[in-house]
Amino acid sequence: MNRIKGSIFFSVFVAMLGLMLIAPIMPPLIRELGLRESHSGLIISLGSITMALMAPVWGNLSDAKGRKPVILLGFIGMCVSCLLFTLTLFGGLHGWLNGGLLLVLLIVTRGLIGGFIPAVLSSSQAYMGDVTEGEERGSGMAIISAANGLGLVFGPAIAGAFTLIGLLWPLYFGIVIAAVAFVVSLLAIPAAKPVIQQKPARINPFQPGLRIYLLAGLVTMISIVTIQVIGGFYFQDQLDLTSEETARVVSFGLMFSGAAMLIVQIIQMKWLKWQPKPMILLGSLFLITGMGLFLISTSLAVYYAAFFMFGIGTGLLMPGFMAGASLSVSKEQQGGAAGLVAAVQGISAIIAPILTTTLYRVDKYIPFVLIAVLVAAMAIMMLGVRKGKGMISYKEFQENQQEVE
Template sequence: MAETDSTPATKSSLVFVFLVVLIDMLGFGIIMPVLPTLITDITGGSLSGAAVYAGWLAFAYAAMQFVFGPIVGNLSDRFGRRPVLLGALGGYAIAYILMGFAPTLFWLFVARVIAGIMGASFSTAYAYIADITPPEKRAQNFGLIGAAFGLGFIFGPALGGILGEYGTRLPFFAAGGLAALNLMFGFFMLKESLPPEKRRRFDMARANALVALRGLHGQNKIVIWYAAALTVWMTAHVVYPIVFAFYAMEAFGWSALTVGLALACVGIGAAIVQGLLIRVLIPRIGERNSVIIGAVSMAVSSIAYVIAGPDQGWLIFIAIPIGALQGLFQPSINGLMSQAVSEDTQGELQGAVASLQSIASVVGPPLFTAVFAAFTVAGTLYYLPGAPFGLAGIICLCALAIFLRGYALHCTGEVAEPPPDAQTVTD
């Protein structure tokens, strides 16, 4: 039985779990405005070359999360949530401080690999909340994780931009210091939530990153089309955290502070759409129209990134609120997908969606940074810093086309029967 969440110890544990996720997102956001300068300082190269390295750094981070997510989750089932969460914070502190001191690209990659492995602890954070919260209050407390994501993406870039004015490496030390402080707080305040009698042995066969994709096996054609649309869209969406800082510095000569404030505006727009407009618009206009608005808004906003000249950085601040409406895309498709599957396969479906999102996070960064480098490198035939955003807009429209095909099948009721071996066997 889950503990009641009214005791002081439980409340402090919830605060700690919130801070674990918040610090990871703050750390991710803090480094975004200054990462281009750090890489160019280390390599002595151009922004174009630095962007390519940044793409592979993001690839390493996402790949580690994809591989280690189920491993870390299974370890927490075996040894408890507390050691995994505390270990993650210790790893964060080491990773960010290592980035701050990194003398070469090799050490930057080592740091991002460590951070990616530690970032796989998100699943443990959700499990901890489920352990200590009664079923009727879990949705409310799971919302803390979403709030941590949103706040981290708002305040992280702004803080990184401000600190970056005093030193390129200072934001990394700040992120490491925050992780170390939370580690000390958790060491004294965090109680174990999983009693020994509820633990299970570690099974490597269940700790396979590809296992979750089995949730799509045997699903009807509607779900497959929706899942494909979501994967394509998520690949396009990666362009913002990966390329924005490089683009703004190259196209407009923005400082780390301006980049950080602009990214904070992106975070605020996402928070408004996902925290408020979703609840109002989707019930009124339906999932189909919400998906269309989300895709078209991203495509339209990408035009501003492509056409903005050196003295037209103000266009970006017009594009940001327009692009924020893309936040309607994913929850609308998730809602339609959940309607197209049976109640007993909802968990499998969401696990598969999470795996697809991880794959998109692995594929997108090197793709978009390579495009940025090709269109900004010295001697390029056509100089266009906004090319990655143009490509993202096109990819987003492809996602919309895939979705509309799936929706047409949904409306006509055309559903493929699952193969015999995928059907549920009942007594």
């Protein structure tokens, strides 16, 4: 992994880490502040909305102004907004802020965090698109996906470790790591000219080629968020566990998923170097298998196997839809496409918690069945994609690059 790819990996990892540090500490903080449980969901959901809205904006801005300036701005924004969010919580815990004013300030500052994180995510993915070409794009996006996966796994783990010192310590760490990432990006990421020299290239999420990969991304991220949201409830109900036992089971399960994702993505980067379509199709098969194992068994060992299958599936799907989206647009649209991919992540964080917890109240098996059906439908649509109807060949990609240059 060269310097550019390594710094991109670190940037994405820190951005996802910053996002995931908050979720585990919100429930106890909300109770300490005297707010209602529903307020926690409101604060996190509105942060996801700003993430979804701002991701395309940052992506297009990176096309026009350059990747590095937007990444640096993203880390500055993360650092400052996380500091403001922490100060608001500190004021609430010490009785300086309360009631409606406290809630509004928490929503605004959390929204700022959600608004700046996609500056890093979308610009980093677009930069990876700049430095890799068709046959290397899948392995390049596997680096992005590995950083995403590690952030998703280690964020809650690091937050849990720091809460042994105090509830706000995960946020102190988030401020420091964002500042460190700014310095690393400043020194390690080479400056590059904006890819757009005149009028920004328009990008439509429904344009042929791009839409199928955005759909694959939405389904994949809904699957990941669903497991994170309802997994604990399901395993506690199925295995009759205590709260402490449930936390351990879910933690180990997510570790198995994270390990599987990392293994698959290393294999993809080093040896397979598959194109997007086969990655998505094989990943779908593994993910559906994981959902089936969750549904048919009440054995802890089988559940861990299901987590591992789920990790293999998402480990193939994530670089698959990222690389597919990148290859389906021109060089001038890399930032726009990366912004839409980041927006899909934010949209999934809005849809999945509300939808799957509602369905879980109806029947605990429905969310897993829904994921399997959505993934199967997406895979069938991917099977129907032919040249000229949703994908461009590597030769066509090279021709596009030559036209731009």
